[in-house]
Structure formats: C-alpha cells, structure tokens
Amino acid sequence: MPLMMDGDDGPEDVAPAEKKGKEVMTTTNGVQVQASAPSAPSTSSLKQPSILDLPPELRHITEGLYSVGKLLGRETEKCWKDMQDLTEDLARMTPGASTTNGVHGHMNNGASSSTSVDQSKKLKILEFAQSHRDMFTKLLVIWKWTPKNDALRRLIDLWAWILESDEHPNQAAWWIGQQRYNSDRWKEPNPDIRTALEVLSTGKASWLPDFGFIPPEPMTPEDILKLLRRTNTDLSIRINLHEDLPRTLRTYSIKNGRVTFNIPGEFELDVSVQDDNHESPFYFIDLRFTFTPQIEIPDGRFLAGLEPEMNSLLASSGLVGCYEYLHNFCLTLKIQTLKRQAVQLAMDTYANALRVEMVRRMLIVQYWIESPGSKNWFEIGVSSSQPSKKRWFKRDPEPPALTIRWMRNSKEVQTVQDLHIDWSSLSMERILQRIISSHICHIFERILSHLESEIPVGSTLASKLCLDDADASNSYLRVTLAKQSNAVELVIEPITGRFAFKPPSIESTRIEAELNNDPNPCEHAAEKIKRLLALSLRSHDEKQAVQFGWEIALHLRIRSEDLHKAFNAKKILQSTFFRVPSWTSKWMVALVIDLAGESWWAVEIDEWITGGSIRKVMKMLSRRPGSTSAPVDQSFLRQLESEIVAAIGTAVCERHLRDRDVPHEWSNQEAVTNNGRYMADMLCIRASRLLAKIVPTVQLPADLRHAVLRLSHVGFVTRQGKLYHVFQACLRTNAGAHLGRIRAAPDRRVHFDQNGGFKTWVRCPFAESCVDALLERLASIYRLRVLVDALRDRGICRPSEISLSSVAFTYNKVRSLKATIRLPDHKSGKIALELDPKNPQYRLRPLLTESLNNPAIPPTRSLPLFTQNLLSTSPLTRAFGLIESIVSEPPFTMFPPPTFESRSETWHRIVYSPPNPTCSFDVCLRVHDNRTVWHIADNITKKSDDRPPYERDTPPLGTNPARQFIRDECLATALRLLWRARADGWEGINSGIIAPVSSIEAALIRLDEVVRGCRQEIGSTTTTESNTVQQASRSRPTSSSQQPQLHQQQHLRPPQLANQQVPRPGQNMNRSNMQQRPNIQNRLGFAPNQGMQQGRAPQAQMQGSRHNQKPPPEVITLD
Incomplete structure (x- = not known):
C-alpha cells in the first residue's frame, strides 16, 4: 500500500500552482516523492530529491507463507486416499459368518446383522463426507481471500518493519551495557610505586608481617635413599595388606618410592604415600600413555589441572576411582x-x-x-x-x-x-584395510557362490578366488570360459569400492559401468561376468571369422525362444550368425556361446535376409579333431568350414533320400582327406534300393543286390565364386577280377579295385543333393559293367580304351574290326556308336545305335542283344559288300547292283531290278534248334502288296484286266534247285535258305550267282516290259499299313530271351505314338535316336525310309 513520507502532505493538500512544476514518483515501498519537472527548472537553492535519498527496501516476510495451490493439491490427494481407504473398509464389512453347516444359529439373525452392517457403512460414509466438507469449506474461505493477497502481504511487511524498529532502542541499550562490561578487563589499577621501590631496593617491605618460618635442613643422599626405601616398604605393606586392588591394577611395580600400575595398551600410573598410615590417601606423581601412537603429556597447564583432579580422586575413591577415571579418559583419547x-x-x-x-x-x-x-x-x-x-x-x-x-x-x-x-x-588406515578387505572377500565369495550354483554338468566355466585379509588390492576373482586365454580378473578398488576387470577392453568398460551403478552388484555380478566372457570370446571369434572372409549377418530377426529350442540350450550367453560369400543358399554358420563353451553350428533358415525361423541345425566339432584346446584361428576356421560344408552336403543328401523313401543309415568310419585322417559320418545306402528306380532288383547281379554304398563328403571346390560339394561313393562287391581292365582305365571319376568294387567322385552345387548325380554315375558304371560283361560273354572283349564315357573294342576273328561306344554323361544323352567308314557294318550304324537307346529294353538285355546283333550282322554286311563289288568287274559292269534295304538289324531285303532278273529276298535273323540262324526267304510267295514294286501284280486300268506278275521260268527253275541245295553249312528249305551266322556270307554269294546267271537278254521287249512295270509301280503307291505276310512254320522263334519283348524287325521306333521314356531311363541315357539319319555304305545306298517299311512276321516255318 502506498505510504507517505514524513513532512509531506497528501495530494489533496498541494495547491494546483505548486503541482505544475513537479513530478510525483512512487518507490517500490509505495512511497511517493516529488521531482522537478525537466521543463520547469527550479529557481530555489534547495537540493533536488534523488533516488539515493529513499529509505531502504522493506524486507519481505516469507516465513510461514504457503501456496494456496499446493494446499488444495494436498487436500485433494488426502481426500482421494481417504476415499480409497473407505472403499476398502466398506468391502471388508460383511455380515456375520455362518455356522459350520451353513445355517445361522438361533442367536444370530441374518437380517439384523445385514442391517447393522449397512448402518455402519452409512455412518462411515457420512463421517468421511462431513470431515472433508468442512475442510473444503475452509479452503473456500481462504480462496476468497486470495484477491486481497497483495495488500495483505504489504501490510504484513509493514507490521514486521514496525516491530523491528521498536526493538532497535532496546538492542542499542543492551549493546552499550555489554561494551562497558567487556571494557573492565582492559582496565589497569593505579601503580604502587612506593612499594615497588622499597622491594626492589631492600628486598623486603617493612609493613608486611613476618611469620618466623624456619626452613628445613637440606637432605643428604643417604637420607634420600633411606627415605625411598622406607617409602617402598610402606607402599608394599599398604598394597599387599590393606588395599583390595581390582584385576586391572594387579600388574604393578614398586621402586624409587613410588608404585607404578601398568595397564597394558593404555597407560602407566605412578602414585605414592606420605606416611605409613594405611588410611592416608595416595597422591599422584606421574602418568604415561602406553598405546601407540604415543602421546606425551607436556608440563604445563594440562598437568597442573590433572594433578589436583587425580589427588582428589585418590583421596575420595582411592585407586579404583582413579583407574576408572583414567581408563575412561584413555578410551576417549583413543577415539579422538x-x-x-x-x-x-x-x-x-x-x-x-x-x-x-x-x-x-x-x-x-x-x-x-x-x-x-x-x-x-x-x-x-x-x-x-x-x-x-x-x-x-x-x-x-x-x-x-x-x-x-x-x-x-x-x-x-x-x-x-x-x-x-x-x-x-x-591405526585407522589398518582398520580400514582390514574391514574393506573383509568386505571385498565377502563380495567375491558371494559372486563365486552364484557362479558355482549355476554351473551345469560339462561346463567349461572355471573360477579361482585369491583372498588377502591384510591387503585388499591382492584379492581378485579369476574366471575362465572355454579356454585359459579367455579369462578375466575381477578386482575391487579398495578406496572407492568400484569394480574393475583385467585386462581392460571395450566390453569390460561397459560391464564395469553397469556393475558400479548396480545397487546390488553381488546378485548380478555372476551374470555380468559370464556375459563379459561370452562377449570377449565372441569378439575374438568374430574378428577371426571376418578376417577369414565370412560376413556377420546383422539383420537377422530370430526370436530368443527359437534359438533356445533350436540349439537345445537352456541359456545362451551370446550368438552370432555368419554368411559365407561362396554359399548360395539359406545355410549359415552360427556361433553359440553358453556355459559349456563355444560351439559352431550349421543353420538352415527360412528367409535369407531376416532369418525367419530356423529349419535345421547341426552341431559341428567345437575343436579340430584330436585337439580340445586349439585356438580359433585361420586354420581352425578352414577346418571348420570343411566340416560344415560336409555336414550340409550329407544332410541335404539324407533329406533327399528320405523324401524318396530310400532306406539309409549313418555310420561313423575313418575318412581320409588332404588334412589327414579323422572319424567322419557316412551315409550307408543299399545299392539295390537306390538303383531300383532304373533297374529292377531281380535284374541286378547277385553281388549288387546286397552291396552297400557308402557316401561321404571328401571336400569342396570353388568355381567362379560358387562352391561345389565333392562326394565319394564307395561300393565293395565280389564281382571278380574280370573287370581288371576297367580298373586300369584312366578315368579320374571312378576307380575300380581288383574285386570289382569301385570308388567314384561326384560334384554338385552347394546345398544341393548329389543323389541324382550319383544315380547317373551309378547308371554309367552299371551300363559300363553290363557292356563289359556282354563283351566278355561273347568272347570279343579286347578293349583298347575303357572309361565311363566310352568303350573301344575289336571283334570279328576273320577280320579285326574296331567299334567305339560313347556312353552319355547326363540323363538326356544317348549312347552313340562309332564305326570306321570302311567297316562293312557302317551301313547298320543307325540301326545298331537305335537298338542301344531303345527305352523299352533294359540295359541288361539291350547291351547283350547289341553284341549279338553286332556279331551276327558282321558276315552279312561283309557279303553285301562283296556283292556290290562284283559290278566293278567285267562282264557285270553294265548291270546295276542289287538294292539292300535294312529295316532293322535283324531284317534285310535284297531287291534285283531290271535289267537284272526281277526278284527280291528277305534275310531275317531267327532261332532254329536253339541256335541263331539267318533265314533267306523268297518274296514271290508273299502277297503282291508285300513285294517290291517290280514284283507286284498290275491292277486293272479301265477295261483292261489285271495283270499278274510272272517270274522268268529260268530264274524260277534255278531258284527251285537252289532251295533244295546244301553247301558250306547252309541248306535250302524249299522256299528259302537257312544259314548259320558263319555261313550267311557264302549263302548270299551263292544266291547272287544264281540270280545273275539267269539274267535276261537286253532287248526292246524286255525294256518295254520293264518300263510298263515301272509305270505301274509309280501309279500304285505302297500302303504303309500293309504288312508283309509269310507262311507260318514251326520250330522258329526270334533270337531274344524267352521273356523279352523285342519290337518286330522294321518296326518304326520314332513314331509319334511311341511310349515316352521313364524318368530313370532318361538318366541312364537309353533313349531312342530322335531324328536319326539313315546310314549309307560307300558303294551302295540304302533304299527307302525306315518310317515307311513294314516289319516281317514274328515267326516263319521252314520245311
């Protein structure tokens, strides 16, 4: 509130004329002052008012003042808490409990009990509402006073200032009186100069009284010694006879006229007596403290005050009281x-x-x-x-x-x-050291107990505790995990009590900060130590892995529950996933660290980037073979990568075999690699079950039916940044030594032993199964074996080159011929036959090749059939060549050679056309009397449509009657004679000739001689007739649906096995309706020759296409 200064009048008392030249100013105290206006300078000589002339600022009173908002908040909080308590009390107020059987007793009425509880509840609610209503009413009154807060505050400050001003006179009077009291000590009395001069000049004052004191005579040494001995005697008699000393004062000594009480570790007290009266008190002589650091009692004020106090205690309480006083004094002094x-x-x-x-x-x-x-x-x-x-x-x-x-x-x-x-x-320092050392020992023991309580069986976590009760800096806890080099020492700094790890690292710094900020480090230190060891081990292994070329997978999001479930671990301390750049699948390397140490795993995940979930895990060797303490370095990681790649390859193969329902089992056997020998897991597969997809078990040789194929991973190679598995498959059989030449074959992909067993190596991309490649390799080996067996059975196995891809051999005893069979390396390939163009059988190469790739015939039958056909057709084709070579000799140069048509390797047709005698013959391979023979049949006995065009009947043209083909009588007579002849192992059968394989050449040459010997004279009639026949053949095309028919006779059957289904000679193997090959046969390469070109001999060309040829009958009868 504004105040007025002394001597000033209010604004209403100032004349208007006086107000014009002055300005009114208000200070912070509310005091108004007048200042001259700058526009009207004062003409008087008075000093102008200044802000410095104002009184000091009033002191604001803040004691006892509280914020209304805080008061409202606290009251609201109190009301809320009371309401919660009231709610809980009301919930606990229930009617009286019922009896044991659930029925109220006769003295207890349930209705009245419920009513009383309701009344109590209402009473509590009313009390709560009344009390808080009164409080909030008071707060409302205070709140209404808040607009007057500023004025009331100024009034309080003014009232305090008035009280303080009233107190100033009283304080001034008290201060003046205190100064007078304090100045008295500094007053000096008036000097007595007269007395001083007399004393200084004469040595005495005449007005002082004289008491007549006679000083004693000085004592001689003898007197002193006598006095001391007598005093010693008095003290001994007094203490031994008259004093009841406590236990603490019974260590004493008497000499030199005094008794010295020695209290060990505290003090030594010297006392004596004046006479021999046992009732006279002891008097104090000296005191010495015996504890260290020793405290010397100086002569002076302390000793002057101590001596009367001790003598008073000795006189009143005796030695016991003196001891108690000095004992308590000594204890206090020690504490100080x-x-x-x-x-x-x-x-x-x-x-x-x-x-x-x-x-x-x-x-x-x-x-x-x-x-x-x-x-x-x-x-x-x-x-x-x-x-x-x-x-x-x-x-x-x-x-x-x-x-x-x-x-x-x-x-x-x-x-x-x-x-x-x-x-x-x-020594406070020694006490601190002992207490802190004991405290540190206690902390280490608790941490060690937590560590040992959580160590499972087989854990590699080891600890060593070193304690020193005297020096805390020598105490430490050493913990190792997995290996001795991965160790940390936990120490506690004695002065500050902070934890520290040795050796220091980035991980240890973070763990130290966590421990030093933990309110209860003993409970959590064990977990942090294990985490630090795991981090240290993980950091070292990650560094080595990155240097080795692996990449850390930072973006995997795999749940902790999935990790524990996949790795079958209760607690995983640390884990890291690595990607190998040369791996192209969802396989990774996982490092898992737990209390058992570090372990390496091969992990297959669902998603390459984030991981998803874990599909499969495989634990690798924690250490390299033969060493359990090898460090994780480049050589270890190299060996580990080999093991992981091997495990992944075998796991994928096992999965493939399981999906195909191929029985298999694991076997731990010794494996040999470039890094040495070690025990490795092998997949044992029964060869018959694996080959059952392509070869029925009943068709396998006996040694292969029970043979076991052992599949093992022997290494890997990297090509163009991609990794490939290398597997070794080993199969041991007792096939015999006839495969010795195969064993000596220079093929790196397979190695045969002397008993017919083999080892083969297959390669497949990373994380892909090698079963398909192995099956192809086994199919190639099986085909090679079947082929070699077939050649051996035929007695023509004189191979010059044998490998999985080709077999070159010679045959034909009469003339050494060479053939090479190229076996396919992949499932879509076909078997190829290579013959020398000068070989007479070169004309049959397409047919022989197609028989090798016939999908309807298994290799166990197709390859022996091929060798049989190869040997059977050799003299036949040689005869064809000889017949063709006759035209180059006179007098046959003017006649064309016959035409040879090969519809299959077992069915051929010889056609003589004008100017040669018109005739044709079919040469088919048959079985007669359990031996293979060639059957030469005359086509004149067949229907017209089954004959060549020159021998067919002419159909009616217009009104002309049909003309029947009539063979020349000379030729017919010669042939009838030939059919009844016998020579060089062949014999006639009325309609043809049967010749063994070795005699077919002579039979065909004899037939050619007979036909050429009956040649017709060249003339116009013959020429005209020949032209007429040719025109008839052109106007009447051959129907592909007609089949040649021969007379059926007994005792002949095809030269195949009894249960073998062989296509009829000349049957088209490339028709669109041919049954498709099975998948397994595709892998073996037994495929028909798609689009195979027909081979032609150098001297003669094969007439017609095999697609338009008709097969002969399956059985013919010979008379």
Whole structure:
C-alpha cells in the first residue's frame, strides 16, 4: 500500500500552482516523492530529491507463507486416499459368518446383522463426507481471500518493519551495557610505586608481617635413599595388606618410592604415600600413555589441572576411582586419536571416499560413500559390558572397552571380532584395510557362490578366488570360459569400492559401468561376468571369422525362444550368425556361446535376409579333431568350414533320400582327406534300393543286390565364386577280377579295385543333393559293367580304351574290326556308336545305335542283344559288300547292283531290278534248334502288296484286266534247285535258305550267282516290259499299313530271351505314338535316336525310309 513520507502532505493538500512544476514518483515501498519537472527548472537553492535519498527496501516476510495451490493439491490427494481407504473398509464389512453347516444359529439373525452392517457403512460414509466438507469449506474461505493477497502481504511487511524498529532502542541499550562490561578487563589499577621501590631496593617491605618460618635442613643422599626405601616398604605393606586392588591394577611395580600400575595398551600410573598410615590417601606423581601412537603429556597447564583432579580422586575413591577415571579418559583419547587419523585419511588417501562423524563418544566412519545401494560404515565406541571368556574374579565387573560395530550394506556383521583389531596400536588406515578387505572377500565369495550354483554338468566355466585379509588390492576373482586365454580378473578398488576387470577392453568398460551403478552388484555380478566372457570370446571369434572372409549377418530377426529350442540350450550367453560369400543358399554358420563353451553350428533358415525361423541345425566339432584346446584361428576356421560344408552336403543328401523313401543309415568310419585322417559320418545306402528306380532288383547281379554304398563328403571346390560339394561313393562287391581292365582305365571319376568294387567322385552345387548325380554315375558304371560283361560273354572283349564315357573294342576273328561306344554323361544323352567308314557294318550304324537307346529294353538285355546283333550282322554286311563289288568287274559292269534295304538289324531285303532278273529276298535273323540262324526267304510267295514294286501284280486300268506278275521260268527253275541245295553249312528249305551266322556270307554269294546267271537278254521287249512295270509301280503307291505276310512254320522263334519283348524287325521306333521314356531311363541315357539319319555304305545306298517299311512276321516255318 502506498505510504507517505514524513513532512509531506497528501495530494489533496498541494495547491494546483505548486503541482505544475513537479513530478510525483512512487518507490517500490509505495512511497511517493516529488521531482522537478525537466521543463520547469527550479529557481530555489534547495537540493533536488534523488533516488539515493529513499529509505531502504522493506524486507519481505516469507516465513510461514504457503501456496494456496499446493494446499488444495494436498487436500485433494488426502481426500482421494481417504476415499480409497473407505472403499476398502466398506468391502471388508460383511455380515456375520455362518455356522459350520451353513445355517445361522438361533442367536444370530441374518437380517439384523445385514442391517447393522449397512448402518455402519452409512455412518462411515457420512463421517468421511462431513470431515472433508468442512475442510473444503475452509479452503473456500481462504480462496476468497486470495484477491486481497497483495495488500495483505504489504501490510504484513509493514507490521514486521514496525516491530523491528521498536526493538532497535532496546538492542542499542543492551549493546552499550555489554561494551562497558567487556571494557573492565582492559582496565589497569593505579601503580604502587612506593612499594615497588622499597622491594626492589631492600628486598623486603617493612609493613608486611613476618611469620618466623624456619626452613628445613637440606637432605643428604643417604637420607634420600633411606627415605625411598622406607617409602617402598610402606607402599608394599599398604598394597599387599590393606588395599583390595581390582584385576586391572594387579600388574604393578614398586621402586624409587613410588608404585607404578601398568595397564597394558593404555597407560602407566605412578602414585605414592606420605606416611605409613594405611588410611592416608595416595597422591599422584606421574602418568604415561602406553598405546601407540604415543602421546606425551607436556608440563604445563594440562598437568597442573590433572594433578589436583587425580589427588582428589585418590583421596575420595582411592585407586579404583582413579583407574576408572583414567581408563575412561584413555578410551576417549583413543577415539579422538582415531578420529584425527580418519580425518587425515579423508583429506589425503581416501579423499571423497570417507565420511567421518562423531556422535558423543562414538566415532562413525562411512566408506565407499559414492557406491550406490545400501551404505557401509563402522562405529567405534565404548562398551560397558564387554564379555570375557576368562574372568579370574567373578565379583569384578568388566571394565569399559573399545568395541567396533560394522554395518555392511546396512546390516550388522556378527563376525566383526574376527578382524582382531589391536587397540594398543591405533591405526585407522589398518582398520580400514582390514574391514574393506573383509568386505571385498565377502563380495567375491558371494559372486563365486552364484557362479558355482549355476554351473551345469560339462561346463567349461572355471573360477579361482585369491583372498588377502591384510591387503585388499591382492584379492581378485579369476574366471575362465572355454579356454585359459579367455579369462578375466575381477578386482575391487579398495578406496572407492568400484569394480574393475583385467585386462581392460571395450566390453569390460561397459560391464564395469553397469556393475558400479548396480545397487546390488553381488546378485548380478555372476551374470555380468559370464556375459563379459561370452562377449570377449565372441569378439575374438568374430574378428577371426571376418578376417577369414565370412560376413556377420546383422539383420537377422530370430526370436530368443527359437534359438533356445533350436540349439537345445537352456541359456545362451551370446550368438552370432555368419554368411559365407561362396554359399548360395539359406545355410549359415552360427556361433553359440553358453556355459559349456563355444560351439559352431550349421543353420538352415527360412528367409535369407531376416532369418525367419530356423529349419535345421547341426552341431559341428567345437575343436579340430584330436585337439580340445586349439585356438580359433585361420586354420581352425578352414577346418571348420570343411566340416560344415560336409555336414550340409550329407544332410541335404539324407533329406533327399528320405523324401524318396530310400532306406539309409549313418555310420561313423575313418575318412581320409588332404588334412589327414579323422572319424567322419557316412551315409550307408543299399545299392539295390537306390538303383531300383532304373533297374529292377531281380535284374541286378547277385553281388549288387546286397552291396552297400557308402557316401561321404571328401571336400569342396570353388568355381567362379560358387562352391561345389565333392562326394565319394564307395561300393565293395565280389564281382571278380574280370573287370581288371576297367580298373586300369584312366578315368579320374571312378576307380575300380581288383574285386570289382569301385570308388567314384561326384560334384554338385552347394546345398544341393548329389543323389541324382550319383544315380547317373551309378547308371554309367552299371551300363559300363553290363557292356563289359556282354563283351566278355561273347568272347570279343579286347578293349583298347575303357572309361565311363566310352568303350573301344575289336571283334570279328576273320577280320579285326574296331567299334567305339560313347556312353552319355547326363540323363538326356544317348549312347552313340562309332564305326570306321570302311567297316562293312557302317551301313547298320543307325540301326545298331537305335537298338542301344531303345527305352523299352533294359540295359541288361539291350547291351547283350547289341553284341549279338553286332556279331551276327558282321558276315552279312561283309557279303553285301562283296556283292556290290562284283559290278566293278567285267562282264557285270553294265548291270546295276542289287538294292539292300535294312529295316532293322535283324531284317534285310535284297531287291534285283531290271535289267537284272526281277526278284527280291528277305534275310531275317531267327532261332532254329536253339541256335541263331539267318533265314533267306523268297518274296514271290508273299502277297503282291508285300513285294517290291517290280514284283507286284498290275491292277486293272479301265477295261483292261489285271495283270499278274510272272517270274522268268529260268530264274524260277534255278531258284527251285537252289532251295533244295546244301553247301558250306547252309541248306535250302524249299522256299528259302537257312544259314548259320558263319555261313550267311557264302549263302548270299551263292544266291547272287544264281540270280545273275539267269539274267535276261537286253532287248526292246524286255525294256518295254520293264518300263510298263515301272509305270505301274509309280501309279500304285505302297500302303504303309500293309504288312508283309509269310507262311507260318514251326520250330522258329526270334533270337531274344524267352521273356523279352523285342519290337518286330522294321518296326518304326520314332513314331509319334511311341511310349515316352521313364524318368530313370532318361538318366541312364537309353533313349531312342530322335531324328536319326539313315546310314549309307560307300558303294551302295540304302533304299527307302525306315518310317515307311513294314516289319516281317514274328515267326516263319521252314520245311
């Protein structure tokens, strides 16, 4: 509120004329002053008012003032809490409990009980509402007063200033009186110069009285010695006979006229007596403290004050009272000494680590003041009831003694007596060291107990605890995981109590900070130590893996539950997933660290980027073979990668076999690699079950039906940044030594032993199954074996080159011929036959090749059939060549050679056309009397449509009658004679000739001679007739649906096995309606020759296309 200055009038008392030239100013105290306006300078000589002339600012009173908002908030909070309590009380108020059988007793009425409870509830609600309503009413009144807050505050400040001003005179009067009282001590009396001059000049004052004192005579040494001996005797008699000394004063010595009481670790007291009266008191002579650091009692004021006090105690309480006084004094002095040492340590060595306090006669020292959690301190004080194990006199009370009380983590330690503190040699630093050492030992023991309680069976976690009760810096806890090099030492800094790890690292710094900020580090230190060891091991292994070329998968999002379930671990400390750049699938390398140490796993995941879920895991060797403590270095990772690649390859193969329902089992056997020998897992597969997809088991040789194929991973190669598995398949059989030449074949893909067994190596892309490639390889080996067996059975196995891709051999005893069979390397390939163009059988190469690739015939039958046909057709084709070569000799140069048509390797047709005699013959391979023979049949006996065009009947043209073909009588007679002849192993059968394979050449030459010997004269008639026949053949095309028919005769059958289904000679193998090949046969390469070109001999060309040829009958009859 505005105030008026003394001597000023109010604004209403100032004349208008006086107001014009002045300006009114208001200070912060509300005082208004007048200042001259700058526009009207004053003409008077008075000093202008200034802001410096104002009175001082009023002191604002803040004591006892509270915020209304805070008051409302607290009251609201209190109301809310009371309402919650009321709700809980109302919930607990239930009607009286019923009896055991659930029926209310006769003295208890359920309705009345419920009513009383309801009344109580209503009463509590009303009391709650009334009390808080009154409080909020008061708050409302206070709230309405808040608009007057500013004026009321100024009034309070003014009232305080008035009270303070009224007190100033009283304070001034008191101060003046105090100054007069204090000045009295500085007043000096008037000097007595007269007395001073007389004393200084004469040595005495005449007005002083003289008492006539006679000084004693000085004592001689003999008198002194006599006095001391008598005093010693008096003291001995007095103490032994008249004094009842307590136990603490029974250690004494008497000499030099005094008795010295020695209290060990405290003090030595010298007293004496004046006479031999046992009732006379002792008097004090000297006092010495015997504890260290030793305190010297100086002569002067302290000793002058101590001596009368001691003599008074000796006179009143005797030696017991004097001992109690000095004992308590010594205890207090020891506490003060320890306090002084503690303060010195707090300012020096233990700066910012100690807090020293004195509470009466008790010293409190708190250490590790910056550590979080509960506090640690110890108290040194005086205990008046110290127990004693030895008590000589039970009536003697125990004297007070110094004791220590240790509070560790705010809990009293009961074994504090084990510290064995020496109170006679006081050293606060030594006490601190012992207490801190014991505390550190306790922490390490608790951490060690937590570590040992969680160590499972087979764990590689090892710990070593080194404790030193005297020096805490020598105590440490050493923990190792997996290997000795992966170790950490946990130490505790004695002064600050902070944890530290040795050796320091980035991981240890973070763990140290967590431990030092943990309120309860003992409970969590074990987990953090294990995590630090795992981090250290993981950091080292990751560094080595990155240097090795692996990449850390940083974006995997695999749940912790999936990790524990996949790796079958209760607790995983650390895990890392690595990607190998040369791997192109969803396989990774996982490093898992738990209490059992580090373990390496091959992991297959669902999603390449984020991981998804884990599909399959396989544990690898934790260490290289033969070593359990090998470090993780480049050589170890190289060996580990080999093991992981091998495990992945075999796992994928096993999955493939399981999907195909191929039985298999694991076998641990010794494997040999470039890195040495070690035990490896092999897949044992029964060869018959694997080959059953392509060859029925019943068709397999006996040695293969029960043979076991052992599949093992022997290495990997990298081509163009991609990795490929290399598998070795080993199969042992007893096939015999006839495969010796195969064993000597220079093929790196397979190696045969002397018993017919083999080892083969297949390669497949990473993480892909090698079963298909192995099956192809087995099919190639099987085809090679079947082919070699077939050649051996025919007695023509003189191979010059044998490998999985080709077999070159010679045959034909008469003329050494060479043939090469190229076996396919892939499932879509075909078997190829290579013959020398000069070979007579070169004309049959397409037919022989097609028979090799016939999908309807298994290799066990097609290859032997091929060798049979190869040997059977050799003399036949040689005869064809000889017949063709006759035209080059006179007189046959003017006649064309016959035409040879080969519809299959077992069915051929010889056609003589004009100017040769018109005739044709079919040469077919048959079985007669269990031997293979060639059957030469005359086509004149067949239907017209089954004959060549020159021998067919002419159909009617217009009104002309049909003309029947009539063979020349000369030729017919010659042939009838030939059909009844026999020579060179062949024989006629009325309609043809049967010749063994070795005699077919002679039979065909004889037939050719007969036909050429009956040639017709060249003339116009013959020419005209020949032209007429040719025109008829052109006008009447041959129907592809007509089949040649021969007379059926007995005792002949095709030269195949009894249960074999062979296509009829000339049957088209490339028709569109041919049954498709099975998948397994596709792998074996037994495929028909798609689009195969028909081969032609150098001298003669094969007439017609095999697609338009008709097969002969399956069985013919010979008479």
